[in-house]
Amino acid sequence: MSAHVRAEDRECPLSTAMSYVGEWWTILILHDCFDGYTRFDQFEANIGLSSSMLTTRLKTLVDNGILAKRAYQERPVRHEYVLTDLGRSLRPILVAMAAWRNEQLAPSERAMVLVDTETGREVEPETIDPVTGLPVSDPRFAFRAGPAAGEEMRARYDVP
Amino acid sequence: MSAHVRAEDRECPLSTAMSYVGEWWTILILHDCFDGYTRFDQFEANIGLSSSMLTTRLKTLVDNGILAKRAYQERPVRHEYVLTDLGRSLRPILVAMAAWRNEQLAPSERAMVLVDTETGREVEPETIDPVTGLPVSDPRFAFRAGPAAGEEMRARYDVP
Numbered sequence: 001m002s003a004h005v006r007a008e009d010r011e012c013p014l015s016t017a018m019s020y021v022g023e024w025w026t027i028l029i030l031h032d033c034f035d036g037y038t039r040f041d042q043f044e045a046n047i048g049l050s051s052s053m054l055t056t057r058l059k060t061l062v063d064n065g066i067l068a069k070r071a072y073q074e075r076p077v078r079h080e081y082v083l084t085d086l087g088r089s090l091r092p093i094l095v096a097m098a099a100w101r102n103e104q105l106a107p108s109e110r111a112m113v114l115v116d117t118e119t120g121r122e123v124e125p126e127t128i129d130p131v132t133g134l135p136v137s138d139p140r141f142a143f144r145a146g147p148a149a150g151e152e153m154r155a156r157y158d159v160p
Numbered sequence: 161m162s163a164h165v166r167a168e169d170r171e172c173p174l175s176t177a178m179s180y181v182g183e184w185w186t187i188l189i190l191h192d193c194f195d196g197y198t199r200f201d202q203f204e205a206n207i208g209l210s211s212s213m214l215t216t217r218l219k220t221l222v223d224n225g226i227l228a229k230r231a232y233q234e235r236p237v238r239h240e241y242v243l244t245d246l247g248r249s250l251r252p253i254l255v256a257m258a259a260w261r262n263e264q265l266a267p268s269e270r271a272m273v274l275v276d277t278e279t280g281r282e283v284e285p286e287t288i289d290p291v292t293g294l295p296v297s298d299p300r301f302a303f304r305a306g307p308a309a310g311e312e313m314r315a316r317y318d319v320p
Contacts, residue, residue: 014261028175031172092295116291148270
């Protein structure tokens with residue numbers, strides 16, 4: 001987890017999520033991983049990071065449990081980086097980000113789209129409450145203090 | 161838009177989204193805004209940023225069209241910051257981030273939750289394809305080059 005999480009933010013799920021995906025290069029690497037790239041040289045070519053920067057950043061993702069490093073060849077030994085279950089669970093965040101941007105563009109202006117590979121149809125994803133089917137942007141949905149909220153979080157959401 | 165978007169990333173909707181929400185303080189300010197806070201002193205107290213840093217950051221959000229600054233009092237003049245339509249459209253991203261973190265915790269361990277304010281029920285949001293109802297993490301969904309893809313984006317997704 002990033003060092004710049006303040007003690008009082010550690011319990012905030014948004015802050016925690018940002019400590020995992022709040023950096024540019026993380027999203028670029030994850031984008032590559034979700035598109036099926038696994039090798040250092042592929043990330044290097046796609047992302048345009050220096051080799052030493054990329055090494056550090058991949059190590060952070062491995063340390064955070066987002067990627068697993070495994071040997072895919074013995075002589076000489078070569079490694080690949082694959083998404084863990086935790087890494088794969090980040091997919092809705094990336095999809096929501098791409099969807100947000102694409103919504104502002106006409107379909108013909110979109111450079112990258114999510115598709116249903118079985119039909120070729122473009123998907124326009126929505127983040128919803130599965131119980132009511134309503135989009136989470138409906139004003140009836142709001143953040144509140146949860147069972148594990150500390151004093152600050154409770155104060156923030158105390159409805160007088 | 162952030163200065164560190166490379167030319168070849170400008171067309172990528174993920175990179176564009178990151179240029180709007182890819183910084184820690186943006187998410188913290190947006191979180192405040194979605195929770196109903198509008199005033200400088202409220203952000204300052206909640207976020208713990210210095211006054212000059214907060215001023216710069218609010219200006220960036222106004223310049224990016226995420227927040228609008230408007231006077232709510234004339235003498236002395238006082239301003240508040242409110243989400244624009246573009247700003248409100250970021251809500252699914254924040255909700256997806258918080259949901260991602262909360263999924264890793266037992267319900268009793270969650271410090272902040274999304275609730276249906278009409279019933280008090282905790283919402284466990286999902287990002288789905290509204291046509292099939294399937295979660296976007298289903299392997300049948302994948303990113304592909306869109307109609308406006310440039311050479312690099314097409315090369316990335318060219319299926320041989």
